[in-house]
Amino acid sequence: MRFEIQAECPATGARAGLLHTAHGVIETPVFMPVGTQATVKGLPQRNLIEDLDARIILANTYHLFLRPGHELIRQLGGLHRFMSWPRALLTDSGGFQVFSLSSLRKITESGVTFRSHLNGDAHLFTPESTVDVQLAFGSDILMALDECLPYPASHESARDAMRRTVRWARVAYSHFQTRKEQAEIASSLFPIVQGSMFRDLREECAGELVGLGADGYAIGGLSVGEPRELSLEVAGYTAPMLPRDRPRYAMGVGMPEELPEYVALGVDMMDCVLPSRNARNGYLFTSGGRIIIKQSRYRDDASPLDPKCPCYTCRTFSRAYLRHLFQAGEILFSTLATLHNLRYYLDTMRGIRQSILLGGFPAFLDSVRSATVE
Amino acid sequence: MRFEIQAECPATGARAGLLHTAHGVIETPVFMPVGTQATVKGLPQRNLIEDLDARIILANTYHLFLRPGHELIRQLGGLHRFMSWPRALLTDSGGFQVFSLSSLRKITESGVTFRSHLNGDAHLFTPESTVDVQLAFGSDILMALDECLPYPASHESARDAMRRTVRWARVAYSHFQTRKEQAEIASSLFPIVQGSMFRDLREECAGELVGLGADGYAIGGLSVGEPRELSLEVAGYTAPMLPRDRPRYAMGVGMPEELPEYVALGVDMMDCVLPSRNARNGYLFTSGGRIIIKQSRYRDDASPLDPKCPCYTCRTFSRAYLRHLFQAGEILFSTLATLHNLRYYLDTMRGIRQSILLGGFPAFLDSVRSATVE
Numbered sequence: 001m002r003f004e005i006q007a008e009c010p011a012t013g014a015r016a017g018l019l020h021t022a023h024g025v026i027e028t029p030v031f032m033p034v035g036t037q038a039t040v041k042g043l044p045q046r047n048l049i050e051d052l053d054a055r056i057i058l059a060n061t062y063h064l065f066l067r068p069g070h071e072l073i074r075q076l077g078g079l080h081r082f083m084s085w086p087r088a089l090l091t092d093s094g095g096f097q098v099f100s101l102s103s104l105r106k107i108t109e110s111g112v113t114f115r116s117h118l119n120g121d122a123h124l125f126t127p128e129s130t131v132d133v134q135l136a137f138g139s140d141i142l143m144a145l146d147e148c149l150p151y152p153a154s155h156e157s158a159r160d161a162m163r164r165t166v167r168w169a170r171v172a173y174s175h176f177q178t179r180k181e182q183a184e185i186a187s188s189l190f191p192i193v194q195g196s197m198f199r200d201l202r203e204e205c206a207g208e209l210v211g212l213g214a215d216g217y218a219i220g221g222l223s224v225g226e227p228r229e230l231s232l233e234v235a236g237y238t239a240p241m242l243p244r245d246r247p248r249y250a251m252g253v254g255m256p257e258e259l260p261e262y263v264a265l266g267v268d269m270m271d272c273v274l275p276s277r278n279a280r281n282g283y284l285f286t287s288g289g290r291i292i293i294k295q296s297r298y299r300d301d302a303s304p305l306d307p308k309c310p311c312y313t314c315r316t317f318s319r320a321y322l323r324h325l326f327q328a329g330e331i332l333f334s335t336l337a338t339l340h341n342l343r344y345y346l347d348t349m350r351g352i353r354q355s356i357l358l359g360g361f362p363a364f365l366d367s368v369r370s371a372t373v374e
Numbered sequence: 375m376r377f378e379i380q381a382e383c384p385a386t387g388a389r390a391g392l393l394h395t396a397h398g399v400i401e402t403p404v405f406m407p408v409g410t411q412a413t414v415k416g417l418p419q420r421n422l423i424e425d426l427d428a429r430i431i432l433a434n435t436y437h438l439f440l441r442p443g444h445e446l447i448r449q450l451g452g453l454h455r456f457m458s459w460p461r462a463l464l465t466d467s468g469g470f471q472v473f474s475l476s477s478l479r480k481i482t483e484s485g486v487t488f489r490s491h492l493n494g495d496a497h498l499f500t501p502e503s504t505v506d507v508q509l510a511f512g513s514d515i516l517m518a519l520d521e522c523l524p525y526p527a528s529h530e531s532a533r534d535a536m537r538r539t540v541r542w543a544r545v546a547y548s549h550f551q552t553r554k555e556q557a558e559i560a561s562s563l564f565p566i567v568q569g570s571m572f573r574d575l576r577e578e579c580a581g582e583l584v585g586l587g588a589d590g591y592a593i594g595g596l597s598v599g600e601p602r603e604l605s606l607e608v609a610g611y612t613a614p615m616l617p618r619d620r621p622r623y624a625m626g627v628g629m630p631e632e633l634p635e636y637v638a639l640g641v642d643m644m645d646c647v648l649p650s651r652n653a654r655n656g657y658l659f660t661s662g663g664r665i666i667i668k669q670s671r672y673r674d675d676a677s678p679l680d681p682k683c684p685c686y687t688c689r690t691f692s693r694a695y696l697r698h699l700f701q702a703g704e705i706l707f708s709t710l711a712t713l714h715n716l717r718y719y720l721d722t723m724r725g726i727r728q729s730i731l732l733g734g735f736p737a738f739l740d741s742v743r744s745a746t747v748e
Binding site (some may be wrong): 037039041042044063068075076077083084091299312323324328329330334 | 412413415419449451673674694698699704708731
């Protein structure tokens with residue numbers, strides 16, 4: 001994998017780049033739609049390509065490990081083939097889900113034991129095993145197993161979790177290197193910087209992980225319950241601790257108006273369930289602000305969801321029809337709403353990228369900030 | 375509306391025709407996908423056109439009357455515009471749903487009072503009001519309010535319901551004619567032949583209704599619990615009672631292997647929730663027979679759902695992936711499965727039509743029958 005920086009904003013940390021993977025070139029900064037169970041909920045793969053031009057999507061190791069299982073996916077030719085997705089795939093380490101979804105989890109130095117949220121079966125994730133699971137998937141970008149704490153965390157517990165994350169990252173990275181010596185592997189493994197909201201811990205963690213010389217780095221432990229300003233503050237001082245010439249991935253963020261903020265900090269990659277989950281719940285992001293489609297004001301509203309949006313949903317249907325679908329519990333609502341919200345996110349990111357390339361990012365950022373204040 | 379017969383099978387009653395509507399030409403025999411609440415569940419409108427080339431779909435008056443309401447739909451420009459469907463639309467009279475879904479229904483000579491299954495509100499459907507509701511929708515084909523009995527019904531109750539259906543059809547037709555004199559209306563109203571499984575009652579009903587000189591006629595009261603052979607028998611003697619030069623619509627049928635059977639009887643139009651509902655439940659129709667996707671035999675099956683089917687689902691995804699989506703409760707399963715099942719139905723009907731045009735329908739019918747026996 002090769003990361004090529006095309007332009008940097010002289011006034012902020014923002015950069016525009018190209019991330020070359022075995023499954024295509026990803027233009028950065030990039031927002032990655034979440035496809036937890038090998039599907040972006042409600043959107044056929046062809047629409048991810050034809051309507052959204054998504055270059056990379058994310059899938060969840062925890063979910064796919066439990067069902068249908070990584071060995072089955074390997075047997076069927078890997079995740080790209082299994083889900084008929086020809087473009088790049090990133091899988092998380094499973095750590096976040098183990099800590100948030102499964103029960104009876106127990107952490108030891110070697111890994112974490114947990115029970116499936118589906119049937120209660122006991123499983124063990126180790127730094128090595130989650131690399132192997134993700135290699136079975138054939139992901140383009142693998143994430144190292146980390147321990148992600150909720151907010152707030154004490155300095156002591158954050159330090160312990162961070163140091164374990166560092167030790168696990170070393171084990172994972174070494175295991176990954178061994179696997180690369182054994183077979184032709186085009187994937188990259190990203191370690192994750194933890195340390196909760198403590199600058200000294202983030203600094204220690206980043207310092208240790210940078211020594212691994214990985215192809216890219218993630219900032220984890222954000223969007224775990226802290227105020228949004230704090231997430232930005234932490235990302236703001238953590239991003240510069242990471243190598244300038246490698247992509248930086250802020251995990252699990254953020255709201256549309258936050259995308260340029262993270263980019264301004266030097267972040268290149270983001271993911272979040274917000275656009276897709278909110279879509280299914282009837283919360284829609286538009287150039288005119290948030291729309292809660294169930295509100296009765298949209299009952300007879302013949303206008304498009306977002307008059308400025310060129311997506312199929314906005315080109316074709318009225319708010320009144322979308323509200324009807326939502327009220328009636330129709331599947332089509334999820335599809336149309338997800339299509340729009342993701343398009344809104346991806347177009348926002350494309351607008352950001354374009355402004356960096358053209359030297360107008362500071363003005364772009366200002367315009368988003370003043371629109372948000374209004 | 376004009377019905378043009380292009381070819382008739384000399385050995386059976388099958389015919390191929392063109393039904394010219396204000397929203398396009400419908401090639402018959404035709405299978406109409408059901409879009410109950412102004413959406414074919416799980417399928418965006420563009421896919422109904424681009425993937426299925428559906429020329430006409432059906433929507434349910436009862437459901438749309440209750441939610442979002444026909445006045446709202448009228449205000450928003452009619453059902454075509456409301457749901458962004460540029461092709462032909464048929465709406466049922468609401469009678470079937472009133473009798474099967476709503477509670478506390480009470481039939482009088484003037485109509486039927488019922489309570490909404492959504493909120494218990496009381497409503498009244500009359501032969502006139504259901505015409506007006508469907509005119510508010512702007513449907514291309516309206517159905518006259520009928521009384522549809524479940525199976526089995528006594529001769530007496532079937533006779534009473536049939537005679538009421540005839541009286542209501544006269545009222546509806548006369549009201550419809552008045553409306554046509556008041557405004558430019560391109561729609562057609564089809565009366566429905568009832569009479570349960572009694573030939574004398576069907577004969578009496580058809581005889582009365584034919585006198586109305588309608589643009590087309592439906593055979594109702596099928597698929598209400600009777601054995602499938604009986605449905606075919608009733609359709610078999612009822613179809614010839616209807617004018618040769620008008621389209622005949624068998625409501626609510628049938629299984630894929632039954633499509634050519636109905637066509638052989640001289641039926642031109644059919645609808646059924648089977649392909650879409652079964653799809654969502656994981657029952658898939660293929661050229662190799664029925665597939666119940668949850669079965670473990672498909673767990674690692676890398677082959678397409680139906681190797682002979684050219685639909686997006688079969689061209690793109692494996693049975694193993696479809697099974698995974700089904701097991702995981704993913705929305706995408708409904709979309710992909712519905713797309714396939716409807717394509718299977720529509721392609722079956724197109725094959726039937728082609729065989730009639732080419733003079734090979736009897737052989738086509740034989741091949742379906744021998745495949746079904748196997």
